[in-house]
Amino acid sequence: MNFQDVFLTLQRFWADRECLVVQPYDLEMGAGTFNPATFLRSLGPEPWRAAYVEPSRRPTDGRYGENPNRLGHYYQFQVLLKPSPDNVQELYLDSLRALGIDPLVHDLRFVEDDWESPTLGAWGLGWEVWADGMEITQFTYFQQAGGIEMDPVCAELTYGLERITMFLQGTDSVYDLQWAPGVTYGQIHHQDEVERSKYSFEVADIDMHFTQFDQCEAEGRRAIEAGCAMAAYDCTLRCSHLFNVLDARGAISVTERQRFILRVREMAFAVANSYLDLRRTLNYPLLGEEGKVRADAERAALKTAFEKRQKKALKKAAKAAAKAKKQGSDSSKEVPDA
């Protein structure tokens, strides 16, 4: 199966299962989770099912085109299902069958992997899915995004397209993959990898990246204050990528990393809350769509229940924050960490 047939198959498969096939976002991002179709749509009570390819950049993973398995730029196939269907594992396994991966031929396993995106303030529980020891998918039940509790909970499936195709084609190098008949992945992307790796590790102007980070952060704050959540989210994505380049360039120490991550996270939190406010003002338009029309009463109940839980969560968070503050000033209560 050609590389392009893998994502075409997955698109068809999920489109046939009531997913919107949406498109990649037009900013650099480290993973499909950062696409608003996942990060923002996962929030709030509205149902949502989407599938898309996301070109993803991880500057630190660049290997000058010399490593057969590592890429600074690669593709993910992302599926978000909200609420998570009860048969979501079966659906996923069917998608593998559609790709020709037979679980009686290959050893498929769901191995614990708690997923967390510190920069997005998101976490979830789930697995990495192994096929003969190769991780081919990240399977996560989101529990929180942007610091906000998921309600309902979504299932996120992230397929590693290159890995799956390598698995299917039995190739040892990503560059040998057949993208389409007669065209290899290497012919399309090898040169990019060489150049991007060189840039991320050797060339990128550190001062410019630090400056831009500060600027994008400030701009994001302004955008939030002006009620432009989407624009603020774009700033968040830019900061995230600038941070990744600085990280690859070795310009941020282990100690400092945490602080930069927190700065991006704060932006993501603000965006998430602001986006959710907006959806609420719009009365959650997607609650009634696509054969998922709920009775008015149920819809209202759902909304109230959601908002009640939301309020409770906020209260709890405020209480925890107050408690943490109080504990911070009372050093005798500090517990030495292991």
Added chain:
Amino acid sequence: MPKGPSQNKSSNQGVDAPGSRGTTRRILSDMQREETKRAGMQRRPGRSSYFETGPKDLLLELGTEEIPAAELDRSLAALPKLVTDKLSEARLAHGDVTVWGTPRRLAVRVADVAERQPDLEEELTGPPERVAFADGVPTKAAEKFAEKVGVAVSDLVLVETPKGRYVTAGRVVKGDDADAVLPELLVSVIKALAFRKSMRWAERPERFVRPLRWLLCLLGDGVLELEYAGVRAADTTRGHRFEAPDPVRVASPADYEAVLAGAAVMPDPAARRALIQEQIAALEVEHDAKIIPDDRLLDEVTNLVEKPTAVCGVFDESYLAVPREVIVSAMRGHQRYFAMVRDHGRLANCFITVLGTQVRDLDVAVRGNQRVLAARLADARFFWDEDLKVGLSEGAKKLDKVVFQAKLGTVAEKVARISDLGAALAPIFGADADTVRTAAGICKADLVTHMVGEFPDLQGVMGHHYALAAGEDAVVADAIVEHYLPKGALDALPAGDVGATLSVADRLDTLVGCLGAGLKPKGGGDPYGLRRAALGTLRILLEREIGVSLRELVGEAAGLHSRVTPDVDEAVAFLLERLRGLLADTATAEIVGAVMSAGGDDPVDLARRVAAVYAFGRTPEYGALATTFRRMNILKQADTDVGEVNPDHFQGDAERALYDALDKARDRVNDLVAERRYEDALTVLAGLRPPVDTFFDDVKVMDDDATLRANRLALLAAVDRLYRRVADFKMIAS
């Protein structure tokens, strides 16, 4: 199979169920039960069949999506007690409890669960007599109570209690049938299962370790009606996800294991573990290599499969040029493979992995796993080669591009500081200052290597390898690994003197600098690991018995910071606070508080004093002395400055005697303290008890005469000062 009647093991007969306040309950004796039976209260209509009576086995299986290995172990450990506690609470006698678990199921079987709860005779307490009766006539309150309990007013009984006479009434609460009690009970068991991390799914409010997908619940041959998280119990389970995907019926609890065995599932973890070991042993023979024993990994893989199939794969020998730690870390950490050795412990180019499905052609799965490992090792070798090309000292030069902390500058600056601090500390650690400087210069250089970027847990370990590759001395290479120790509270400390020096220098630098930059940890958060840094420093000083003033250490470290001006007092206080916690583990918090409030900033000295007081506290003399110390609290009433003792103002023998005894003890105590012979000093101090006691008995301290009062307080204060050479005993005694 229906069991005959009367096989009840009565394992929990006579256990008191918790009653509500004002209610006492006890289980009826057999004789009383016989009586109620004769009265026709025992059986419900339609339940007279012989075959349905008697105890039955209970089976509950929670079918889930894949449970993490460690959570599965914890749940299986907790489940038996959880179930038996709930059954006892419900007064249901039962036999043995068995649990099973795989990634997709948690199951428990209880043998011989009693058919019904025994009846309960309760005695309920009502209102007090004065409320219940007016002039011997029952009041409204008495009538209401009788009505509530369900007895006639004439059946009320007056009972004497410590709080007075109260009206009581007895009643018999009939036991319920087990099948009526169990559904709710089992749901409460499910809810009580605790996980490190639990989750919600879809629109369900419940939390569980992973989504719950099916419930199998049988009492005897029948399904027990229960529902949790929208899942209804049935008499079916599911076999292996791929090999036996259809629901399979379990006819009775006794069949559980056999039914699953027929569906490619081994529910018993011990059996799976044993089978894996057996399979590994066979592969070891076949491939002439041994696995590196790893019980934790074995436990983990046992819980990753419903039925194991171990296979052996190989990798290209050329990868063995990469350090062993890297290869083992890549195999174990990422892939859960067992690494193997042959020829006297040399790493072998093969591995064992445990498959979860009996796939059609094992070779296909083995080849897949080999390809994955080869990719990881290729990556590791790329890092190794690249890093060697750069070299450690060249890498160290890049550290001026790495920010340690915004306010504290780059890692290169940090390295310069710990080099100076380490050289200054070297003599007290018995290390060579030049060697410390050499090691300090390259101890952080592996942070900019590719390998540590990929395997962060190998920081230090890689520095060690790269240093040796660059021809550095083994002492220097060892110091690089060791300066990261201890990593946690229970972790080993640096063995070498150079490593210990660097470890303390690095930690003090971080601690003093971060506090100086206003980065004090708050609440549970400690992003810069300052508490860990403080504890590590203290543990090294204590273990090596390096007696040194924390103030001097901190002062030395603070002087090297140019970007911030650290507050020495704050850092010393922070260290002492950690020391307090550390020492509390060796004695009591009270003793540590008493010793520390008496002053001192040398951790080793403070530890000795704590140990002496702790040992002294367990001697017979101590008890009597405690009273004496308590009496010293009178000093709290005194002004802060009580002045000097003037023997001319003594009014009686008791004052003079204490004064003389004190005078005599003072020099002895001071000498012993100087020699750090604290236990001996305490013996001398204990000798002061008689004159102190006589003083308190005979002398009125708070005399109306201000001069006498001040003089007596001054005398006591002098006694107190001497005690405080070791500890402020007032704090223990009060």
